[in-house]
Amino acid sequence: MGEVIVITSGKGGVGKTTTTANIGAGLARLNKKVVVIDTDLGLRNLDVVMGLENRIVYNLVDVIEGNCRMKQALIKDKRYETLYLLPSAQTRDKTAISPGQMKKLTEELAEEYDYVLLDCPAGIEQGFQNAIAGATRAIVVTTPEVSAIRDADRIIGLLEKNQIKKLDLIINRIRMDMVKRGDMMSVEDVSEILAINLLGVLPDDEQVVVGTNQGEPVIELDSLAGKAYYNICQRIEGNDVPFLNLDTNGGVFKKLTRIFKNH
């Protein structure tokens, strides 16, 4: 029986979709059978981040409404044999499915896959309720900003209320130079405020944009963010991996990215 994990944040634009795509890729690289589900009905994005937008035939709503079989809707990743995407519907809205239907669908997938990852829409409306319905575990993504942390705190409260006990935090887009200057909250500041288990920290890395442009996971690009995502996947798998030193001091990291850019 696989694990059903929802990736959520409350606030939009903090990196849920990128995180879902990269954790999916990382777990597949660890030879796990993974299915990622885009639950944002009407605003389909995960397919684009993964570079699979041209392969969509059926979608999540088609499966739920019985217009096709699950196997017909699942899209195999370009790179990883064991990674599949269940895309969202672009022309339907959140009322097309119910939490009960989502729960049934994720339970069915968890029988066959090691991990079912749900990319949650922003907000706390029905789309959120649908996304968390079948989840037994949640990853809350936030950035070191007042608005994102505030929303993350509300989301954590709602997840607890919905009996999701296993909660992990990912802090995205940390800039060590700003932290040092006292102009950005540190990892310690944010995790102390939100007080849930810290699963990983991601630097504000240009390579994430490069990966998204190309529809490739950043985990495949030699970058600090890629390494951080890979470490997060190892931690999900239960391995004790030390946190990366993100304080690159403009030295080694800049040199490294320069080297990789030339390839």
Place this chain on the structure above:
Amino acid sequence: MGVFETKKKTSSVLVAKDRLKVLLVSDRVNCTPDALEKIKLELYKTISKYIDVTPENFDVQISRTNIHIKITGEES
């Protein structure tokens, strides 16, 4: 002017943390920071009727699911 500005500038992180502290507490219990201050004051008044407390050893903390009344007594 520029010299004094850089010297006096407080880190924006401290501002952010202070703002968050107020925001999260009022979000969690769904009331205004003002009402919260009143709750604290009334709790203090009520408790001081029965227990010997001072403003220094009395504190009310609000987490996502609980309201804690903390009275720091003498350590024995």
